[in-house]
Amino acid sequence: MPAYTPDARRPARVLVPALVVLLSLASAVLLSACSGRADAQGGPPPAMPVSVAPAVQRSVTDLETFSGRIEAAEFVEVRPRVAGTIDKVHFTDGASLARGQLLFTIDPRPFEAEVARASAQLAAARARRELADAELVRAEKLLQNKAIARQEAEQLAAGARTSAADIEAAEAALKVARLNLSHTAVRAPIAGRASRAAVTAGNLVNEQVALTTIAAIGRVHAYFDGSEQTLLRVRAAGGQPPVVRLGLADESGYPHQGRLDFIDNRLNPQTGAIRLRASFDNRDGRFVPGLSARISMGTSAPYTATLVPERAVGTDQDRKVVVVVGADGQPQFRAVRLGTLQDGMRVVLGDAVKPGEHVVVEGLQRIMPGVPVKPQVLKVDARGLPIFPAAGASAPAGN
Structure with a gap:
């Protein structure tokens, strides 16, 4: 192994001081960075x-909201007033009807015959009355001449009065027969929209059979239940009936305006609620009876x-x-x-x-x-x- 000479060891002594200098610079940079972060954390946060x-x-007026149900202002079950066989149906299922429009015809022939019989009975009663009047006139003349007994004259007078009563009875029977004949034409009692015809031509019907139903569409009622506090607030507000607004399931807000027109006469003791009703115009036919509705009502004075x-x-x-x-x-x-x-x-x-x-x-x-x-x-x-x-x-x- 060769021996080290002074020239070979000199590079090692030169590298050591350089490494110390680099480490010192790195420490200074690190300390400066840490000091900067500390200063930033210690300052006030920015305004958010x-x-x-x-x-x-x-x-404003205090408002309360409710869930309600729409009902027709008028709803009628159309039933025949006389028994008979349906001769013809005169309307289309679901049609809009005018008041008095012909809906069904019941076979009128039996009722026409009854009218003819009652007319004949009335004519017979009038003929009997004429005869009784004539006999009474003769009897009164004979009684003046004492040609007949008073008892006989009184009997003739009673017969004349009975004939007059028979005429009244026959006239009443004729009115009933004519009324029954008119009832063979079943007409709409109200204007509105019809349901389907529950019976068709050829069916035998009587007063117990519902032929169809009619719901008025000009106005509708929205029924909803309010609390005891609601009732007291409405009464305390006084003045005009509160404005009620209504919205359907496919609408936002409460676009339809109506008026509270009914408050029930007692609270339900089981629920503590009272039935309220608001009336809404429905000339465009938008409201169908049975629809659910969201209701908003003012319950205070402005x-x-x-x-x-x-x-x-x-x-x-x-x-x-x-x-x-x-x-x-x-x-x-x-x-x-x-x-x-x-x-x-x-x-x-x-x-x-x-x-x-x-x-x-x-x-x-x-x-x-x-x-x-x-x-x-x-x-x-x-x-x-x-x-x-x-x-x-x-x-x-x-x-």
Whole structure:
């Protein structure tokens, strides 16, 4: 193995100082980076962006919502008033009918014969009356001459009165016969839409057979159940009957307006509910009896209230809160008492929120007590609901 010379060991002494210098520089860079991160963590957090909208003030009426059922204002089961054989059906199943329109014809021949018999009986009764009157006149003359006994004259007078009564009976029988003949033409008692014909020509029917049904379509009723509190609020409001609005399953909101026209005379003791009814115009035939409906009814007199968007209301344990952002950007958590919901706007009772104050409607989860926020004021529509920027526009991120 060759021996080391001083020239061979010299490169090792040169590398050691260089390595020390590199390690020192790396340590300095690392310490500088750590110090920079510590400074960043120790500074205040940036203001988080949120969307706000102003609270509004307007006149409102407390509303309650119900589930109801639509029924026809008039509904008739058409039954024959005389027994007989159906001769002809005069309408199409499901047709719209006018009042008095001919629906069925019952074979009229037996009733025509009865009319003829009653007419003959009336004629016979009148003939008997004429004879009785003539005999009474002769008897009165003979009685004046004392040619007959008074008892005989009285018997003739009684016979004349009996003949008069027979005429009245025969006239009544003829009226009944003619009435029965008219009932062979079964007509619509109301205007409306018919169901199908339950019987066809050739069937024997009587008063127990339902021939068809007719539901009036000009107006409909919506029946729904209200609570005891509902009844008391409606009575306390006084004045005109409350406005009732209705929406069907395929509609949004409550586009149809009607009037409360009936409140039952007692509450159901088992449920504590009372039956209510509202009337709606149905000239366009949109409402079909039996449909379910969503119903909204005002249960108070109009009053002035402050409203905020429903989405601005949050929950803090067992209380409802609204976050108000002042001019300094500081969020203020305010506990509120809520009233009714009005087209997406919630009534705030009391003075916890004042009209014009900005409430947070988007970004609630980013707010920390005592940390300022960066509010973006949104425009609102006629109801007071915020109008959010279109997709792609500059705006804070959503909730």
